[in-house]
Amino acid sequence: MQVHPQLQQLRDELRACFPEWQDVIDGAIAALLCGEHVLLVGPPGTAKSALVRTIASVFGTVLFERLLTRTSTPEELLGPMSLQALDEGRFTHVTTGMLPEALFAFIDDVFAASSPVLNYLLSLMDERVFTNDEALVPVPLVSLFGATSKLPTDAAQEHLLDRFLLRFDVELLHQPGNLRAVLTAPEPTISTVLGMEALRAMQAAVANVKLTEETLDAIVVLRDALKDEGLVASDRRWKKSLRLVQAAAFLEEEAETSPEDLTILGSVLWRYPHERPRMSRLVNKLINPAVYEASEILEDGREAAAKANALKPQHRRAYLAQATRALLLLRAQVEMLVRLSESASRRTRSIIDSAISELNELHATLARDVHSTQGLKLLK
Structure with a gap:
């Protein structure tokens, strides 16, 4: 299967700009390739809008963005009413620069939508149409990205939730090294340029x-x-x-x-x-049992490091003992994953290598902390 080489370049650049978001990045690109919508669930400050804005720029289009509140009206998405049409007794939205003309959209706090806004969103997302002056108007929307800090409990919002085929629970960065890199890096910039013609061609290829x-x-x-x-x-x-x-x-x-x-x-x-x-x-x-095993090993490593860090403030001796065990465990886990990676497929190896990287950083961070604050010799 011939994949546009710039698409792979885009994946690599996005992963460099948004560390620990490999699943989100691949899922977002896959959503574009099949015209589906993505929900990002997580606290503010996790770069949700930055990711979507960056992706939209790659395809040469301006991202339509809105933050919804309980008082938001359809006009905030669809555009203001035409005064001339109102004088003629018609209810026509002026859609220039608004959601009905957008290829990509990012709606923050999406479940704050009131019933009138909700009804328009449902038809835009599912049927790719909206009602303007009682006429059904087709829209060019490729993908809508929604963001929320929590999922709805209101049954009325279930239909909107169901329109998001992909859902990601995004978190703050785990690895200290990634946090340092993000703090010191400039705003995300991507050199890849694809355009909508390339996206349409890739969508056709996906269907085949x-x-x-x-x-x-x-x-x-x-x-x-x-x-x-x-x-x-x-x-x-x-x-x-x-x-x-x-x-x-x-x-x-x-x-x-x-x-x-x-x-x-x-x-x-x-x-x-x-x-x-x-x-x-x-x-x-x-x-994919190999990915399952790698995930379980990584979770055990995170837990061991967290236990040691929790003991540090008040229990020096217990902290040293737990930190020593954690350092030995982390090193053994890396060796296990290296062996697992040797027999894995190409894409599975990439996931395992990411787990190895995180375990190595957990080990290095814990070892530095023990060495600098407690005087314990670094475990190699």
Whole structure:
């Protein structure tokens, strides 16, 4: 499968600008490739809008951005009413520069939408139309990115939530080295330029990626396994996920899908944030055991380092003991992942290498801290 080389360059540049967001970046690009929408769930200050703004610039278009409140009106999205039309008894929005003319949109605090705003958003996102003076007008929207600090509990908002095929629970940076890099780096800039013509061509190529019987069989197995765990998604959601799986294969330069491409569904099938880690573990355990093992090892390493850091303020002796155990564990875990990486596929190796990088940084940070503040010899 011939993938536009600049698309791979874009992935690399975005990963450099937004560390620890590999899944979000690949998911966002996959969403563009199949015309789906993305929800980013997380606290303010996690660079959600910066990522979307950067992606939009790559395709040569201005991002439509709005922050919704409970008092927001449809005019804030659709444009003001035409005074001339009002004089004629018609209700026509002037849409210049507004959401109905946008290719990409970022709506912050999206679940603050009032009922009138909600109704317009639903038709724009799902049917790509909006009602202007009682006429259905098609819109060119490719993808809408929503942001929120928490998911809705109001049943009326469930329909809007369902329109976001991909959902990411974004967090503050884990690795100190990445935080230092972000603090000292300039605002994200990307040299890649693609344009909408290239995006349309890639969307057509994604539609031609073959969905294999092996992939479809794996989806059935995965759905049944998740159902047994009480994690249920609608048939509609599974159906819409097929194009996303094709996009995942396309990003890996494959002409046909494989069960490994179903890993992206870990960001599709969850409803509540606390479900996402369990969902990802179950998907990886069934579809990609090597990624599952790497994730479990990484989580154990994070926990060991966190336990040591929690003891530091008040319990010097206990801290030294726990830090020593954590340093030894982290080093052993890196060796385990290196061995696991040797027999892994290309894309799995990339995920494992990312886990190795984080464990190495956890080790280096803990070792420096112990050495500088407690006088303990660094463990090599």
